[in-house]
Amino acid sequence: MADQPHAVIGWGRKRSGRRAEWIARILRRPLALLEDGFIRSFERNAPSLSVIVDDLGVYYDARVVSRMERVIAAGADGAQSERARQLAAAWRDGGISKYNHALDYEGALPEHYVLVADQSLGDLSVIGGLADAASFTAMLHAALTENPNHTVLVKIHPDVLTHRKRGNLVPRDLQHPRIRLIADGCHPARLLRNAACVYAVTSLIGFEALLWSRPVRCFGMPFYAGWGLTHDHLSPPVRRGHARVEDLVHAALVAQARYADPTDGAHWKAEQAIAYVARRRAAGFGRYVAES
Numbered sequence: 001m002a003d004q005p006h007a008v009i010g011w012g013r014k015r016s017g018r019r020a021e022w023i024a025r026i027l028r029r030p031l032a033l034l035e036d037g038f039i040r041s042f043e044r045n046a047p048s049l050s051v052i053v054d055d056l057g058v059y060y061d062a063r064v065v066s067r068m069e070r071v072i073a074a075g076a077d078g079a080q081s082e083r084a085r086q087l088a089a090a091w092r093d094g095g096i097s098k099y100n101h102a103l104d105y106e107g108a109l110p111e112h113y114v115l116v117a118d119q120s121l122g123d124l125s126v127i128g129g130l131a132d133a134a135s136f137t138a139m140l141h142a143a144l145t146e147n148p149n150h151t152v153l154v155k156i157h158p159d160v161l162t163h164r165k166r167g168n169l170v171p172r173d174l175q176h177p178r179i180r181l182i183a184d185g186c187h188p189a190r191l192l193r194n195a196a197c198v199y200a201v202t203s204l205i206g207f208e209a210l211l212w213s214r215p216v217r218c219f220g221m222p223f224y225a226g227w228g229l230t231h232d233h234l235s236p237p238v239r240r241g242h243a244r245v246e247d248l249v250h251a252a253l254v255a256q257a258r259y260a261d262p263t264d265g266a267h268w269k270a271e272q273a274i275a276y277v278a279r280r281r282a283a284g285f286g287r288y289v290a291e292s
Helices: 017-028 067-074 080-093 125-126 133-146 158-161 189-193 205-211 245-255 272-283
Strands: 008-011 029-034 050-054 113-117 149-157 181-182 199-200 216-218 257-260
Touching: 008 017, 017 029, 050 067, 050 216, 067 245, 080 205, 080 245, 080 272, 113 133, 113 181, 113 205, 133 199, 133 216, 189 205, 199 205, 205 216, 205 245, 257 272
Parallel strands: 008 029, 113 149, 113 199, 149 181, 199 216
Antiparallel strands: 029 050, 050 257
């Protein structure tokens, strides 16, 4: 009989994660659930530059406590906060996102606009974020009614364009003269930079918007909501309280993330992953050009 494992590892709330939880309970062994990190890769299908490691839950599942949530609640100390500020600045300067292969949006942008992030239908973060398809309709309605003098840019999720998935917003939702669809799979940095407000259900774009110091309206309960940093449609879990952007950055990009060099798998720090992506985008692969 093979030796029992020291720990059991699975992937998020997918089948392997559920199976890992079951095995860990049976064997009474520690459990760790993994998810793609928030700086996943340069090329979309390339090996991941980072993973999120959580021994309590999954960062996008607000139904139960997660290690991410605990670290945010504990807060970053002085040195950690300064590092978080520097990481956020490097993120902005480099035009970083989760995936970084896409070109920046090349069309003309309105002088006044808000950004709405759709997500692919069936995204586990929507269910885990206490939301559903109706949350997206409510989000779009709010974006239109709360911003009568702004164009509403609706960013279609890239998987709808490249993986033949469906979005949560359907064509009948989008028939409004002030709505403009962003359906070219573009990189979000330029869209975020000057948005008057960013509307999200559980999309990671909401977290990125906080790094750009943009106001954020949430219609689900992602890991970055419920801390007093976003305007929330839902009441947060009672275990969440007040946090700073630095606390989110420390938890998401440092404490819970593990990074690896894509060439040899050597351990990296968050700064190295950001610098790698920024260099590749600056070289012209993503046509990123910093704007004043």
